[in-house]
Amino acid sequence: MINENIKEIIGKEYKCLNKGFVRLIDIMGDDSSIVQAARVSYGKGTKSVNEDLSLINYLMRNRHTSPFEMVELKFHIKLPIFVARQWIRHRTANVNEYSGRYSEMKNEFYIPESEQLRLQSAINKQGRSEELVDNETSDTVIEQMKNTQEFLFTEYENFLDKKIAREIARINLPLSTYTEWYWKIDLHNLFHFLELRLDHHAQYEIRVYGEVIADILKLAVPYAYTAFEDYMLNSVNLSKKELTALKEIISFDKFDQINFDSHRLKGRELSEFKEKIKKIINI
Numbered sequence: 001m002i003n004e005n006i007k008e009i010i011g012k013e014y015k016c017l018n019k020g021f022v023r024l025i026d027i028m029g030d031d032s033s034i035v036q037a038a039r040v041s042y043g044k045g046t047k048s049v050n051e052d053l054s055l056i057n058y059l060m061r062n063r064h065t066s067p068f069e070m071v072e073l074k075f076h077i078k079l080p081i082f083v084a085r086q087w088i089r090h091r092t093a094n095v096n097e098y099s100g101r102y103s104e105m106k107n108e109f110y111i112p113e114s115e116q117l118r119l120q121s122a123i124n125k126q127g128r129s130e131e132l133v134d135n136e137t138s139d140t141v142i143e144q145m146k147n148t149q150e151f152l153f154t155e156y157e158n159f160l161d162k163k164i165a166r167e168i169a170r171i172n173l174p175l176s177t178y179t180e181w182y183w184k185i186d187l188h189n190l191f192h193f194l195e196l197r198l199d200h201h202a203q204y205e206i207r208v209y210g211e212v213i214a215d216i217l218k219l220a221v222p223y224a225y226t227a228f229e230d231y232m233l234n235s236v237n238l239s240k241k242e243l244t245a246l247k248e249i250i251s252f253d254k255f256d257q258i259n260f261d262s263h264r265l266k267g268r269e270l271s272e273f274k275e276k277i278k279k280i281i282n283i
């Protein structure tokens with residue numbers, strides 16, 4: 001189960017937005033490390049690839065998360081400061097960022113594509129709607145953004161020419177300025193990050209990075225990533241109120257006619273599902 005893909009993706013630059021990127025610098029472990037760690041708690045356990053796969057699925061399904069912490073990933077990421085502010089809220093990673101006190105900031109700014117210039121959403125107070133702005137407004141806004149960035153960067157350079165300290169000269173630079181960091185995180189916490197940042201509620205610009213990291217994980221830890229998609233990303237958490245409503249919607253008399261096999265539900269997983277259905281019926 002040693003993963004040969006890792007050699008190909010280490011160091012590769014995956015472009016994000018207009019000037020950003022994600023590079024996987026290093027990885028410790030792969031799918032087999034998760035299985036290996038789990039076997040310490042479950043004894044010798046399984047041996048075949050299929051059994052390893054179902055063990056990973058079992059761990060993910062039952063939130064037995066610590067084996068996933070055995071895989072560590074270190075990334076080099078270039079991102080606009082406003083994306084970095086959202087990203088840094090994920091506290092379970094190690095970060096080392098480019099220093100604007102030590103080094104000069106670069107003349108690199110994020111400019112959205114015109115299709116990302118949308119109107120404020122009326123439903124989601126935190127986000128943009130599907131509605132595009134007209135071409136004229138879009139061109140004007142983009143032009144204004146570019147002009148302001150250029151003006152502020154010229155001012156920054158002027159301050160530096162006057163020998164003002166870099167740590168002060170940079171303070172008027174906008175949130176669209178690009179920064180860079182090394183970011184190290186274990187797979188369990190990375191899945192948590194992705195669950196939040198791949199969701200459509202997350203801002204598009206951070207989602208772009210989430211999608212690239214997801215593509216890297218598909219190659220680096222394919223079994224764990226599939227389990228993440230099945231049991232975290234595409235699963236649904238329902239409240240008691242929602243379950244009560246669902247009980248009215250579901251027709252339980254058809255339960256015995258369902259071809260569970262065609263839904264990849266069998267064995268222990270099928271028993272667990274039936275337990276959940278019983279819970280809904282009894283609610």
Ligand SMILES: Cc1cc2nc3c(=O)[nH]c(=O)nc-3n(C[C@H](O)[C@H](O)[C@H](O)COP(=O)(O)OP(=O)(O)OC[C@H]3O[C@@H](n4cnc5c(N)ncnc54)[C@H](O)[C@@H]3O)c2cc1C
Binds near residue numbers: 092203
């Ligand atoms: C769509 C979206 C909108 C958001 N909007 C806002 C907003 O408007 N304003 C805002 O301030 N933030 C906002 N956030 C950030 C959000 O509140 C979280 O800070 C961020 O998503 C990190 O999540 P986390 O704490 O679970 O992750 P991590 O920091 O990676 O933590 C992972 C888990 O570890 C545990 N943990 C870590 N540190 C601690 C601790 N000190 N104490 C207890 N448990 C801990 C928790 O169980 C936590 O879930 C938003 C996030 C999203 C995805």
